[in-house]
Amino acid sequence: MDQIRTRYPMKTQFHQAWMLVLIGTMIFSGCQPTQPFYFKESGDLSLYLDKATDIEYADVDHQRLAEVDNAEAPFTISDPFEMDESKIWNLSLEEAVANSLKNSKAIRTAGGNAVFRVIPGTTLTSDAIPTTLTTRNDAIPTIYDPSLVSTDPQFGVEAALAAFDAQFNANFNWDRVDRPQNYQTGNPFFVAQFGQNLFTGNVELTKKAATGTQWSLRQNNTYDYNNRTSLIYPSSWLANVEMEARHPLLRGSGVQVNRVNVMLARIREDVSLADFETNIRNLVSDVEEAYWQLYFAYHNLEAAKTGRDSALVTWRRVNALMINGAEGGEAEKEAQARQQYFEFRSRTESALRDLYKAEGSLRYFMGLAATDGRLIRPASEPTDAWVQFDWFEIHDEAMSRSPELRRQSWRIKQREIELITARNQLLPQLDVVGLYRFLGLGDQLISGNRTGRDFQQVNSKAWEVLTGGDYQEYTLGAQFSMPIGFRKELAGVRNVQLQIARAKAVMEDMELEVSHLLTDTIRDLDSNYNLVQSNLNRLIAADKEVDSVQAAYDTGTVTLDLLLDAQRRRSDAQIAYFQSLIGYNIAIKDVHMRKGSLLDYNGVFLAEGPWPDKAYFDAQGHARRRSASHYVDYGYTRPGVISRGPVPQGSSGLGYTEEGTIIHDSVISEDGEEIQTPTPAKMPTSLDAVSLEPPATTEVASRSTQSKSELDWNKLGLTKLVSEVRGSTSTPQPLSAAKPASRRVIESASHESGQNPTPAKTAATASGWQAAKR
Known part of the structure; x- marks a missing residue:
């Protein structure tokens, strides 16, 4: 018992010590450091990063274009439009197309239809400039796409031929x-x-070997x-x-089945060429449409300015009568005249804004600087020739020359070649x-x-x-x-057969769609030409109405509202005429686009560019060795032909009449006499034509004294249609009756009457295709 008693206190003390240690650990555990302690610490934490990712700039050796670095401040309607003629860039359509092809490494296109159109009375946004390049840049077509497909290390032609190289x-x-x-x-x-x-x-x-x-x-x-x-x-x-x-x-036996991958790679290259042609065609279409929209923007501004000046003259006259307390100067008449002036002034401001947008849209498609201190003014004139196409000829041409249909035909050929491999898998x-x-x-x-x-x-x-x-x-x-049953192989054959059926069905409906689109463009072509004639007669009548109502108002026989309405209708008629004229030229462009001859129409040709001199030297050496060798018949045939030859370029016909020429038609003046359609409208040659500032009072007063037979056609932007607008009470003849009466013959239907587009030269490098225009 004594021994037990002497040992028990020692055990109790041991337990108490452990309890104290545990309590101390629990108390001080929250105060211990979370980082370890080091006796030797330099304090250099340069390798420590407090974040895993950050937004940074890529270390890329890239130099911006001069057109970006040298861009100047844009023109706005708040800026005074006072520039000398040296700051106006008179640009022809041929030059616009050539510049766009020259500056298009990345092909800027809106799909063949320019997204910006000047439509009077509408509110325009920033749609004049597509955002595809910045939002979908990985999918943007470039001149390097055909070469990228050809040099693809997995599916390119060289990659397919590498299967026959020695290893x-x-x-x-x-x-x-x-x-x-x-x-x-x-x-x-x-x-x-x-x-x-x-x-x-x-x-x-x-x-x-090629035989397997x-x-x-x-x-x-x-x-x-x-x-x-x-x-x-x-x-x-x-x-x-x-x-x-x-x-x-x-x-796996035979030349054809072993060269399937080579043929498929070749087809993928042909598909890329068809896509390249489509993108170049769309670019040319967008450039031409943007060019004509800018042309219309100038005349839309001129028409708005003409209406503003006429309204200003009327307002000042009524205001003078109101100040003198004379008859005709009532407050409601003065407010009515003032309202029309500011309406036309707002039209002028909107028209100038639209002109800047149209000019910026053309610059974008041409690959130029957004602003360079100059304002582009179209120098080419729209054609007013009566253009006819033989329906059956252009319909057949559309079926054979459409790049979309040609691309789909290559897809069908691709599926047919894939069927060769699928059927070969059915063999043991x-x-x-x-x-x-x-x-x-x-x-x-x-x-x-x-x-x-x-x-x-x-x-x-x-x-x-x-x-x-x-x-x-x-x-x-x-x-x-041999697999028993060929379950997987039979499914593969059936799948390829269904893909062929699908591709052919798509081809059939694509041809139907092309036919519908061509039909629609021919209708637009005819309707726009008739609108040109109708709106021209409307413009002549509206101008005569303004002169007549102005004379009647001066004598006090008509009220002010009739004069204001006549002035408004003349401005609307002027805009409608130019809108229909531009629509007619765009319709001609659309016909060529739908029938596959738009590049020929604009003088653009596509071809492979020059290779390095070493490539020509090596190719000539291989050709000489092959020519000097002895032909050996290996006993097997080459694969079947998959191509029918190159697509002809520059062989499409233009519009013509029964005599094989393109003609102008005639219209009827208001007094019933037959007159020729106007020569192409000229662009305003003076900067005053696009000035937003109203003319001086003395200048306006002098304009009010003009004779009704002295219409300022040059100010209107047109050549003089009739030597003298004579008043007549005779009833005008129907417009259709004048159509075959008199015709003025020209030689061709290019962008300018009587001028053929100049054939283009192509320029490219081994790394990419380019389409150029000389």
């Missing part, structure tokens, strides 16, 4: 073996501990050094040279194999002199025994495999 393979290994053996000690045939140094090396050259045959030439060397007591000598070299040929008899795999081998064994591998020793003798040479030809082996065999 060189080499493998070298050194193994050290030190392994205990499960053999009884003292056994004369086996050792208890096996040691070996083993070296294996082989070199192989293989090539696949796999040729192989191998050289194998093996060095073996081990401690087995049964060997003649502990180390030996085994060398052999073998030739092998493996030829498929069923699946039957290969014949032949192998022949020379071998030799020796104490050493090779030496410069032959010793004549056999492999059983010391210091024999493996290569000497091999080249002696005493030891030869060969293998002849056949390998056969």
